[in-house]
Amino acid sequence: xxxxxxxxxxxxxxxxxxxxxxxxxxxxxxxxxxxxxxxxxxxxxxxxxxxxxxxxxxxxxxxxxxxxxxxxxxxxxxxxxxxxxxxxxxxxxxxxxxxxxxxxxxxxxxxxxxxxxxxxxxxxxxxxxxxxxxxxxxxxxxxxxxxxxxxxxxxxxxxxxxxxxxxxxxxxxxxxxxxxxxxxxxxxxxxxxxxxxxxxxxxxxxxxxxxxxxxxxxxxxxxxxxxxxxxxxxxxxxxxxxxxxxxxxxx
Amino acid sequence: xxxxxxxxxxxxxxxxxxxxxxxxxxxxxxxxxxxxxxxxxxxxxxxxxxxxxxxxxxxxxxxxxxxxxxxxxxxxxxxxxxxxxxxxxxxxxxxxxxxxxxxxxxxxxxxxxxxxxxxxxxxxxxxxxxxxxxxxxxxxxxxxxxxxxxxxxxxxxxxxxxxxxxxxxxxxxxxxxxxxxxxxxxxxxxxxxxxxxxxxxxxxxx
Amino acid sequence: xxxxxxxxxxxxxxxxxxxxxxxxxxxxxxxxxxxxxxxxxxxxxxxxxxxxxxxxxxxxxxxxxxxxxxxxxxxxxxxxxxxxxxxxxxxxxxxxxxxxxxxxxxxxxxxxxxxxxxxxxxxxxxxxxxxxxxxxxxxxxxxxxxxxxxxxxxxxxxxx
Numbered sequence: 001x002x003x004x005x006x007x008x009x010x011x012x013x014x015x016x017x018x019x020x021x022x023x024x025x026x027x028x029x030x031x032x033x034x035x036x037x038x039x040x041x042x043x044x045x046x047x048x049x050x051x052x053x054x055x056x057x058x059x060x061x062x063x064x065x066x067x068x069x070x071x072x073x074x075x076x077x078x079x080x081x082x083x084x085x086x087x088x089x090x091x092x093x094x095x096x097x098x099x100x101x102x103x104x105x106x107x108x109x110x111x112x113x114x115x116x117x118x119x120x121x122x123x124x125x126x127x128x129x130x131x132x133x134x135x136x137x138x139x140x141x142x143x144x145x146x147x148x149x150x151x152x153x154x155x156x157x158x159x160x161x162x163x164x165x166x167x168x169x170x171x172x173x174x175x176x177x178x179x180x181x182x183x184x185x186x187x188x189x190x191x192x193x194x195x196x197x198x199x200x201x202x203x204x205x206x207x208x209x210x211x212x213x214x215x216x217x218x219x220x221x222x223x224x225x226x227x228x229x230x231x232x233x234x235x236x237x238x239x240x241x242x243x244x245x246x247x248x249x250x251x
Numbered sequence: 252x253x254x255x256x257x258x259x260x261x262x263x264x265x266x267x268x269x270x271x272x273x274x275x276x277x278x279x280x281x282x283x284x285x286x287x288x289x290x291x292x293x294x295x296x297x298x299x300x301x302x303x304x305x306x307x308x309x310x311x312x313x314x315x316x317x318x319x320x321x322x323x324x325x326x327x328x329x330x331x332x333x334x335x336x337x338x339x340x341x342x343x344x345x346x347x348x349x350x351x352x353x354x355x356x357x358x359x360x361x362x363x364x365x366x367x368x369x370x371x372x373x374x375x376x377x378x379x380x381x382x383x384x385x386x387x388x389x390x391x392x393x394x395x396x397x398x399x400x401x402x403x404x405x406x407x408x409x410x411x412x413x414x415x416x417x418x419x420x421x422x423x424x425x426x427x428x429x430x431x432x433x434x435x436x437x438x439x440x441x442x443x444x445x446x447x448x449x450x451x452x453x454x455x456x457x
Numbered sequence: 458x459x460x461x462x463x464x465x466x467x468x469x470x471x472x473x474x475x476x477x478x479x480x481x482x483x484x485x486x487x488x489x490x491x492x493x494x495x496x497x498x499x500x501x502x503x504x505x506x507x508x509x510x511x512x513x514x515x516x517x518x519x520x521x522x523x524x525x526x527x528x529x530x531x532x533x534x535x536x537x538x539x540x541x542x543x544x545x546x547x548x549x550x551x552x553x554x555x556x557x558x559x560x561x562x563x564x565x566x567x568x569x570x571x572x573x574x575x576x577x578x579x580x581x582x583x584x585x586x587x588x589x590x591x592x593x594x595x596x597x598x599x600x601x602x603x604x605x606x607x608x609x610x611x612x613x614x615x616x617x
Contacts, residue, residue: 033494036486042496049497050504057508077522084519095512103504105537116572116593119581126573133569140537147535156523157395157532160456161410164393165545167455168555177455178292183302185346185447186456186525187332189291221482231484236474325526349526388528392554393545395532409531409614411546427551456525 035218044118047111048217054104055139055210059203061097069149071195073188076151101143108136128216131209138206145198151191159194160186302332303346303447307436310443313379314368316352318359321399321406321417323388324350328447349388349396350433350445355381357404357417368441376437385435385445386419387454392426394456406430428452480581531616540603543610 020026037045068087070079083090112132115121121129148159167177182189261269286293294300310324330346354360360382362375371379386406390397395410405422406415414422419430431454433445487493524530534542541562548557568575578586 033488033490035489036482037489037493039485039487039492042487042493043500045493046496046500050500053497053501054504057505073523077519080519084516091516092509092512094517096508098517099508099511099515100504102536103508107504113593113597116589117583119576119583119586119589121573122576122579122581123573129573130570133566137566143535143537150519151523152518152520153523153527153530154518154520154533156525157530158534158538161393161395161532161534164456165558168558170555170559173555174296175289175292178295179289181291181455183291183332184295184453184455185302185330185332187302187330187346188344189332192333229480229484232474232479232482236476236479239474323528347524347526349528388526396527396530398528411542425546425549425554427549427554 032218037221041118044114047107047114050107051104051111052210052214054100054107055206057096057100058104058142061093061100062199062203064093065097066199071149071191073151073191076149076191080150080152097146101146104139105143108139112136125216125220128213128220131213131216135206135209135213138202138209142198142202142206145194145202148194149191149198301447302330303328304331305446305448307444307446310350310352310385310435310445312368313363313371313383313437313441313443314366316354316383318354319357319404320401321351321353323399324352326350326445351384351386351388351397351399351406351419351430352443353384353386353399353417355384355418358382370439371437371441376439379437380435383435383437383443384418385433385443387431387433387449389431389454389456390426391421391428391430391454392424394454397430531614533611533616534607536604539607540600543603543607546606 016026065083068079068083068090070076080094083094115129115132144159144162147155148162149155163177163180166180167173169176178184180190180193181187182193306329308326308328310326311322316322325347326349327345327347330344332344360379362378388396388398390408390410390413392408392411392413395408397406397408397413397415399406399417404417406417406419407413408415408424408426411425413424413426415426415430416422419432421429428451431449431452434448434450435443435445437443521530544557544561545554548554576586576589578589580586583590
């Protein structure tokens with residue numbers, strides 16, 4: 001019995017060794033899992049991972065919605081109605097996409113507030129703040145374009161008002177609005193463009209930026225608020241004080 | 252894993268090849284896609300073309316427009332967007348607009364009072380054309396659908412509170428100007444016809 | 458690359474702490490796994506539960522099909538654009554609409570990007586950077602007040 005177990009363990013270990021030699025996946029996982037992180041901020045730091053979780057949900061349910069959604073002015077609304085009323089779990093999949101989009105806005109807002117209030121954007125984490133600001137803007141545009149894809153009165157008119165705001169862009173307003181509408185009137189091309197922007201363009205921008213955001217996070221560590229460093233700061237002050245005494249004695 | 256970095260010198264030929272090929276690849280991958288995406292903007296802004304062909308569409312009749320009020324019609328225009336190019340083969344899309352029609356200052360023209368339906372003389376047509384308002388129902392601020400409130404004798408926008416008088420003139424609120432006026436003509440039988448053209452600007456959301 | 462195993466000690470013996478490295482490592486670390494992973498998973502699970510419950514309790518809305526020629530529909534922004542929508546009320550006329558609709562949001566975006574270079578005070582705690590705290594408070598206050606104003610406007614002009 002126990003010899004079976006040890007044999008299985010040995011087999012498992014040799015399989016992992018085989019993988020490790022070829023992909024270094026084990027040491028990467030260890031490096032990832034056992035990274036020291038500040039223990040005091042634990043619950044505040046969940047805001048960032050919650051954002052990542054909700055965005056992953058968006059990607060997942062978004063892909064699922066594409067299996068039924070038809071991006072034409074004639075059928076967009078019908079296909080969503082069909083999805084909601086006929087498809088097993090259609091209500092759930094679209095509900096998750098809708099509600100986690102709303103939750104995402106809230107959680108990202110809190111995440112940003114937390115970062116600002118704790119001063120976590122300070123040196124050397126400036127670039128991560130910049131990437132984060134781009135991320136929040138991309139997510140806002142994603143939410144806005146997704147609203148229009150429903151092609152129901154609510155989403156359509158909110159999108160229409162947004163397009164009209166863009167038409168007031170100084171100097172290039174006409175170019176922006178005709179680019180977004182795919183013409184000088186609202187029509188089938190407008191929905192095609194909305195679809196392309198929401199489903200391909202913005203996610204394609206979002207995904208690599210999330211990668212950069214995470215890379216910089218792992219590089220510099222989480223947080224930066226002073227209370228996390230009180231012991232080290234005390235040691236610094238102590239050293240400065242001693243240096244001050246030493247200088248005075250020399251004089 | 253990470254050994255010493257090896258930095259070989261870049262020869263003149265390599266440098267020129269890198270620069271030239273890089274510029275070529277970059278140009279092919281950016282300029283055609285940009286023009287491809289901006290096709291509608293180039294057509295509309297630079298060449299002044301519209302998705303809606305230049306046709307007259309019937310709205311209603313001058314005999315139906317009441318004094319002291321606004322009559323709303325729906326007008327369907329052909330629209331060549333996405334479906335355009337094949338003519339007969341691909342067919343045409345369409346776009347439906349709401350059109351607000353009223354008499355100037357809400358007063359029924361004297362020549363229509365008590366007048367039976369019947370052919371109009373050129374003089375009558377000229378007189379009625381001066382007094383008719385044919386307005387787009389999209390607010391000039393952000394394109395929301397406006398509506399007429401008989402009690403106030405004003406046209407209001409529900410989005411940000413734009414106010415227009417019954418002629419579509421600007422009265423108050425954030426809109427930059429009065430409502431867009433369709434180009435229209437009145438025909439002999441009293442029929443009102445509009446084109447998808449507007450006086451003094453392009454509303455886009457129509 | 459050195460592999461760090463388990464929680465590191467707060468301050469290593471003999472480590473010289475300078476202005477440069479004082480913020481490099483926090484006082485009392487824990488390993489990412491399981492401490493942080495458990496906390497993250499808990500919050501994610503709660504969020505998933507809320508989202509799943511909401512998708513059945515309040516199904517994702519789908520109003521009437523879009524109609525460009527409607528004369529009775531009252532367009533409304535999403536709740537997270539309420540403050541923006543309200544801001545548009547304060548910028549009337551062809552000269553000011555681009556300012557309120559495009560220029561100010563763009564400037565705000567640039568301001569957000571520049572935050573790390575605007576606030577160069579080395580301290581992290583909020584009490585040591587009162588200017589940043591006051592500006593942040595005012596921005597949040599403006600956003601919340603504008604949202605409330607939009608709510609009042611919507612209640613005054615209900616969907617007929």
